[in-house]
Amino acid sequence: MKSINVTVVDPVGLHARPATIAVNAASKFKSEVNVAYGGREVNMKSIMGVMSLGIPTKSEITITCNGEDEEEAVAAIEEVLRAQKIIA
Template sequence: MVEKDYRVIDSAGIHARPASLLVQVANQYNCDLDIMFNNRKANLKSIIGVMSLSIPLNSVIKISATGSDEKEAINALSDVILQQELGV
């Protein structure tokens, strides 16, 4: 299992557009991917799951990956989060 924490810096939080982007990237990998916020967890391959967390600005989120391509998935998601200025 690989985990990584981020602080959300997008003023709108993780809203529809960035959530969709994260889900698209997550679905390119075979490993299980979860996003955790406020003691709640959602499947990062589900837009409904990610949106249901209602992640606001300055939240700390954790992304975890378990499976054969977990490191590659975490790296790709990190790139999206940093490039899209969603989190640090």
């Protein structure tokens, strides 16, 4: 299992457009991908799950990947989210 702790810097938090980018990035991998915030953890491949967390800007989240391509998954998801200025 691989995980990273990052801070959401998108001005609207992890809602709608940034959540869609996150879900699309996670959905490309076979590994189980979860995001945790505020004591809750959801499947990062589920737009409704990610949006249900209501993650505001300047929040710390944990992204966890577990499976055969977990190394590639966590690196690629982090890269996409940083490139889109969703996380720092």
